[in-house]
Amino acid sequence: MERTFIAIKPDGVQRGIVGEIIRRFEAKGFTLVGLKLMQANRELAEQHYAVHKERPFFAGLVEFITSGPLVAMVWEGDGVIASARKLIGATNPLNAEPGTIRGDYGVSVGRNLIHGSDAPETAQQEIKLWFKDEELVGWQPTITPWLYE
Numbered sequence: 001m002e003r004t005f006i007a008i009k010p011d012g013v014q015r016g017i018v019g020e021i022i023r024r025f026e027a028k029g030f031t032l033v034g035l036k037l038m039q040a041n042r043e044l045a046e047q048h049y050a051v052h053k054e055r056p057f058f059a060g061l062v063e064f065i066t067s068g069p070l071v072a073m074v075w076e077g078d079g080v081i082a083s084a085r086k087l088i089g090a091t092n093p094l095n096a097e098p099g100t101i102r103g104d105y106g107v108s109v110g111r112n113l114i115h116g117s118d119a120p121e122t123a124q125q126e127i128k129l130w131f132k133d134e135e136l137v138g139w140q141p142t143i144t145p146w147l148y149e
Helices: 010-014 018-028 042-048 058-065 080-088 101-105 120-130
Strands: 002-008 031-038 070-077 114-116
Touching (some): 002 080, 002 120, 010 018, 018 031
Antiparallel strands (some): 002 114, 031 070
16 A cells, blocks of 8 residues: 655644545545644754755745644555645645645645645655654554455
8 A cells, every 4th residue: 555645734724624634535535544733843844845945935835834733644545645636736726626625725825735745755755754653553444345446
């Protein structure tokens, strides 16, 4: 089974849509294997956004992600990375399809509610960055046979 890292950013927490976002992933059939409410420090934020270090918006990304609590999660399932990206919607909420998280709740690109890993390699790196191995739970929901052949 594939795993992905998902973070509900401080704007999603402040707007009170954490439960709705989790509900969408559960309804899709994915298994939650890691979850924590936390406030990222500057070092963690800079590591997470390191790929954007030379971009003009890097400082703003770090400032925003450290501005309040976020919900860090690891989800598991067949094709979870690609499916999560579809559930999340386009980076700019103005371009996100209705029915996606950003399409339904997002207003601006700088406050786009949620982060999701974009590839298997990125997912592995982000999971290791945000979670210790012992913080992840390997389990199989009883519904699994009804989801996968």
